[in-house]
Amino acid sequence: MIGHIDKEINSFLLSLVDGSNKEKINTIIEKYSISITETLNNGHITTNVCMVAASILKLNSAELALKLVEKLKLLNLFEAVEAADPGFINVTLHRKDFVSIINSINDIKERYGESDIGNGKKIQIEFVSANPTGPLHVGHGRGAAYGDAIGRILKATGFIVQKEYYINDAGRQIDILTASVILKIISSEISEYFPQNAYKGEYINEIGKNFIKKTKASYQNLESVLDVQKLYLGSKDDDEKEIDAVISSLKDLNIDLWDSVKKFSVKEIVDSIENDLRKFNVSFDNWFRESSLGNINDNSSIIASSINKLKRDGHAYEKDNAIWLNTEISGDDKHRVLVRDDRRPTYFASDVAYHKDKIDRGFDTLINIWGADHHGYIKRIEASIEALGSKKEKMIVKLVQFANLYKNGKKVKMSTRSGDFFTLENLIDEIGSDASRFYYLSKQADQHLDFDLDLAQSDSKENIFYYIQYAHARIYSLIDKYNKNVDIKSLNLSSIEKNSYNQCDDLIHEISKYPDVVTKASNTLQPHLIIFYLRDLSQLLHSYYNDNHVLSESNENIEAIISCLSSVGVVISNGLNLLGITPIKKM
RNA sequence: GCGCCUGUAGCUCAGCUGGAUAGAGCAACUGCCUUCUAAGCAGUGGGUCAGGAGUUCGAAUCUCUUCAGGCGCGCCA
Numbered sequence: 024m025i026g027h028i029d030k031e032i033n034s035f036l037l038s039l040v041d042g043s044n045k046e047k048i049n050t051i052i053e054k055y056s057i058s059i060t061e062t063l064n065n066g067h068i069t070t071n072v073c074m075v076a077a078s079i080l081k082l083n084s085a086e087l088a089l090k091l092v093e094k095l096k097l098l099n100l101f102e103a104v105e106a107a108d109p110g111f112i113n114v115t116l117h118r119k120d121f122v123s124i125i126n127s128i129n130d131i132k133e134r135y136g137e138s139d140i141g142n143g144k145k146i147q148i149e150f151v152s153a154n155p156t157g158p159l160h161v162g163h164g165r166g167a168a169y170g171d172a173i174g175r176i177l178k179a180t181g182f183i184v185q186k187e188y189y190i191n192d193a194g195r196q197i198d199i200l201t202a203s204v205i206l207k208i209i210s211s212e213i214s215e216y217f218p219q220n221a222y223k224g225e226y227i228n229e230i231g232k233n234f235i236k237k238t239k240a241s242y243q244n245l246e247s248v249l250d251v252q253k254l255y256l257g258s259k260d261d262d263e264k265e266i267d268a269v270i271s272s273l274k275d276l277n278i279d280l281w282d283s284v285k286k287f288s289v290k291e292i293v294d295s296i297e298n299d300l301r302k303f304n305v306s307f308d309n310w311f312r313e314s315s316l317g318n319i320n321d322n323s324s325i326i327a328s329s330i331n332k333l334k335r336d337g338h339a340y341e342k343d344n345a346i347w348l349n350t351e352i353s354g355d356d357k358h359r360v361l362v363r364d365d366r367r368p369t370y371f372a373s374d375v376a377y378h379k380d381k382i383d384r385g386f387d388t389l390i391n392i393w394g395a396d397h398h399g400y401i402k403r404i405e406a407s408i409e410a411l412g413s414k415k416e417k418m419i420v421k422l423v424q425f426a427n428l429y430k431n432g433k434k435v436k437m438s439t440r441s442g443d444f445f446t447l448e449n450l451i452d453e454i455g456s457d458a459s460r461f462y463y464l465s466k467q468a469d470q471h472l473d474f475d476l477d478l479a480q481s482d483s484k485e486n487i488f489y490y491i492q493y494a495h496a497r498i499y500s501l502i503d504k505y506n507k508n509v510d511i512k513s514l515n516l517s518s519i520e521k522n523s524y525n526q527c528d529d530l531i532h533e534i535s536k537y538p539d540v541v542t543k544a545s546n547t548l549q550p551h552l553i554i555f556y557l558r559d560l561s562q563l564l565h566s567y568y569n570d571n572h573v574l575s576e577s578n579e580n581i582e583a584i585i586s587c588l589s590s591v592g593v594v595i596s597n598g599l600n601l602l603g604i605t606p607i608k609k610m
Numbered sequence: 611g612c613g614c615c616u617g618u619a620g621c622u623c624a625g626c627u628g629g630a631u632a633g634a635g636c637a638a639c640u641g642c643c644u645u646c647u648a649a650g651c652a653g654u655g656g657g658u659c660a661g662g663a664g665u666u667c668g669a670a671u672c673u674c675u676u677c678a679g680g681c682g683c684g685c686c687a
Contacts, residue, residue, distance in 0.1 A: 056629090473622080
């Protein structure tokens with residue numbers, strides 16, 4: 024129906040102007056909206072086109088509205104078409120058309136809400152990408168839930184989506200991890216030495232033990248392969264220098280042991296991260312390793328060729344023995360170092376090469392989901408994208424703010440270095456994957472979130488997660504009670520169609536809004552819109568349920584009601600699925 | 611100092627590509643379980659949308675400005 028009106032509006036607009044003003048018409052078409060009304064008081068469909076047109080063409084909006092009303096009436100498609108101040112047009116559908124949404128939903132089920140607005144555009148979403156130096160914590164959980172949800176939403180709206188995890192398996196943090204594991208192995212046998220800046224969590228111990236178990240044949244006696252007396256070269260005055268000294272002496276002492284512990288540790292941690300994410304119902308299509316960008320000294324590597332191209336094109340230059348990138352192109356406030364004066368590349372250099380590689384892989388849009396503390400990093404990456412000859416608009420960075428956990432009314436402390444923290448796995452074990460995802464997504468991603476564990480487990484209406492699930496469960500238990508084997512599509516809708524039963528009208532109106540909600544969530548990358556919509560829909564369902572005793576209605580009414588409630592259930596289920604949450608049928 | 615985010619009911623938040631009387635939950639008060647799940651429903655009270663100025667037929671929404679809070683500004687990752 025909206026399609027019909029849209030078409031009519033376009034020809035109406037063209038009739039208002041002569042050929043020279045086509046540009047203004049396009050502006051109007053871009054700006055006006057046509058949508059399902061907020062409440063049934065204003066009919067079923069509304070548009071503000073006359074007000075928008077009036078302001079751009081300097082005409083009177085009320086007069087335009089009257090003209091358009093006449094035109095729409097001539098179509099003979101609607102029950103009523105009315106103008107409302109100061110220029111709204113409200114369309115009331117024939118009852119049969121208004122109700123027909125029930126059958127279409129029951130017909131296409133899980134596809135209701137899907138669209139092709141993405142038009143097959145290829146989008147890549149890179150998220151989580153936590154350093155493989157320890158388990159995922161609750162901060163990572165929010166990015167995981169968010170990235171996965173927008174992946175599902177974009178896919179449902181016609182985009183081709185790839186979800187990618189970038190593994191920082193090269194660089195200093197990994198060296199510290201490797202050193203930590205080796206020192207744990209030694210210290211359990213030989214000495215107690217452990218630098219301040221090494222990783223200390225229990226998981227380091229576990230990795231050490233597993234390494235010994237799996238490789239005891241080749242490294243039976245650690246003392247023979249590693250002369251630990253030489254370890255104490257490091258200066259103990261400076262924590263940073265100390266760990267660096269330990270790293271380089273461990274490498275010098277036995278590079279084979281170093282490499283094999285490094286490989287083993289990264290694998291152990293990546294496996295455990297993948298495992299946690301699986302429990303969280305998050306999967307990735309691709310795991311990209313920083314190490315695959317290659318070595319800066321190898322001219323054929325991605326990282327070297329990226330830097331060489333930047334230098335060739337005059338965007339990167341040498342100064343003070345380092346290589347710098349001019350990032351002013353994007354409004355960054357200073358130039359950034361790509362390669363240090365000791366010829367080691369910075370983290371930024373890897374990221375420049377990584378983004379070049381992503382663009383070379385042919386995506387139309389790259390979505391990066393980063394912790395909000397990285398926002399200062401956006402401009403320099405944009406600059407590198409432009410400098411490499413692409414458009415910075417290709418990349419969209421979505422920032423995810425920190426989440427604070429509260430338990431028994433108190434903030435749960437989190438600190439990574441001490442090794443004592445609340446992991447994502449802890450969270451899932453405590454309240455479940457679905458409730459966790461729900462609360463992570465219940466607020467805009469770029470704003471601080473207070474995550475209340477007690478609320479997420481409580482039995483009250485305040486716990487929106489269960490409020491929505493309860494609505495879904497009520498519908499299915501009612502259908503079961505009516506007839507466990509009912510074929511919904513065979514039910515007769517006539518008593519709602521004939522308006523002899525209209526208590527479901529608010530529900531019907533609400534479910535007809537759902538596709539707009541999904542579209543908006545996709546356009547704005549905001550999954551929380553779906554949560555708030557589902558809460559409103561659930562509220563209408565609970566209210567209806569309380570006021571009406573379905574199974575004591577006439578047979579004809581029951582058939583129509585069950586059919587309608589089933590379509591409501593489909594919508595709740597579809598919405599939850601877009602968030603990666605499994606709808607429940609029994610509480 | 612510069613950049614980003616935020617300020618809406620006592621509390622936690624929706625609403626922000628401008629649109630119809632500013633919404634919801636909690637808390638307070640009042641009702642509803644012999645009937646399909648009370649993890650529910652109905653009702654009452656509660657607002658200078660931080661302050662000011664501007665653009666507009668129309669501003670919580672856009673612009674400017676002031677105030678308040680958070681975060682970021684490494685040859686760290």
